[in-house]
Every structure is written in structure tokens, then in C-alpha cells.
Amino acid sequence: MRNTTTRTTRSTRPAARLGALGAAATLSLLLTACGGDDAGSMDHSSMGSESSSSSPSASASNGAAVDAEHDDQDVEFAQMMIVHHRGAIEMAQMAATRASSQEVQDLAATIEAAQQPEIEQMTSWLDAWGEPVEAHSGMPGMDHSGMPGMMTEEQTGQLQDATGDEFDRLFLQMMIEHHTGAVQMAETELQEGSNPQARELAGSIVESQSAEIEQMEELLAGAS
Secondary structure (H helix, E strand, O other): OHHHHHHHHHHHHHHHHHHHHHHHHHHHHHHHHHHHHHHHHHHHHHHHHHHHOOOOEEEOOOOOEEEOOOOHHHHHHHHHHHHHHHHHHHHHHHHHHHEOOHHHHHHHHHHHHHHHHHHHHHHHHHHHHOOOOOOOOOOOOOOHHHOOOOOOHHHHHHHHHOOHHHHHHHHHHHHHHHHHHHHHHHHHHHHHOOOHHHHHHHHHHHHHHHHHHHHHHHHHHHHO
């Protein structure tokens, strides 16, 4: 009987020790889980601070985002290029009914289709920046007759009075000059502007209108 009692007592001690170890492990897991929650919340806070440091943007009237950061050059570029594009569209609409060459008619349609959306885009930027679409007449560079490539009233009259091959020739000559002026204005924006969307559009204008200048020069050479 004494031996049996001794063995029974000894066999219960390891079980008690295992129970204590299990409780300690459970407590450790709970503390680790709580610590994990704190770490997760710290990660979310860090992510939030990173996203809040991104560049601020303004909501354009057409729903597209535009960076709020801009300078006077960006504003002047948008204001002047809107006027410049309107001049090109006016010429292109004349060609739709007066040009004798299908190539000239197609080119005019391409110019209008490309520049009208750009006018709307730049107008939305100015609205988002709280700037007027029409610049004050007293601002330097706002004299439309002195804007690079803009037609004078005399040139407009000549184009309106021309027909057939004569219209095609005048249209190509004047549009080459007009595009050249737009490229100059866009290059100034690339050099001095700060807004990324305005600079991106300026680069696109330089590329597309330089290619159209080459096309018009070829058409003009073939017509002579």
C-alpha cells in the first residue's frame, strides 16, 4: 500500500507541471496577439502619413484631376493656347467647305478634332486654379495680333476670299506659320512651367504639330 501511494503522488507532479506550462504558453500567445494588433495599427498610421504627403490636386470642371501647383507661366500658357487653338479651328472650319484638296480637308478635320478637346482641357485647368479663361488685356503677351503665328485681319480676309487651289496654298502657308507659333509657345512652357499636366500637354503639342508642319510642307511642295 505504501509503494502504491508513492507512485501515485509522483505521477501527478508532471501533470501539474504540464498544466502550468500550458497556462503560461496561453498567456504568452494572448500577449503576442495584443502586441500584433498594436503593430498593425502602427503600420496603418504610417501608411496614412505617406498618402497624405502626396501632391495636392484640384478638381477640374471636366472631372479630371489636375495638380493644384502651378505658376504664372502655366496660367499664361493655358490662356494663350486656348486663343491660339481657336484661331486654328476657325481656319480648319473654312477648309471643310473651301479646300479643293482632300488631303487639306482631312488635315483640317484632324486639327479641329485634336485641338477642341485641348481647349476644354485647358479651360478646366484654369477653372480649377481659380484663374480667368480670358486674360486681362493689359497683361503682356495678350495682344492676339502679336501672338506667335496668329493671323492678322488682313490674312483672315485673304483666306476667306480665296477658293480652290489658291485657298489650299494660303491655308497651308498660314497653318504652317500658326503651328510654328504654337510650338514656340509650348517650348516656353516646357522651359519655364511647373505644372506637370500643362508641361505634358506642351510636349504633346510640340510633337504633334511639328509632325503636321512636315506634312503641310510636303503638301505645299507637291502643289507648286
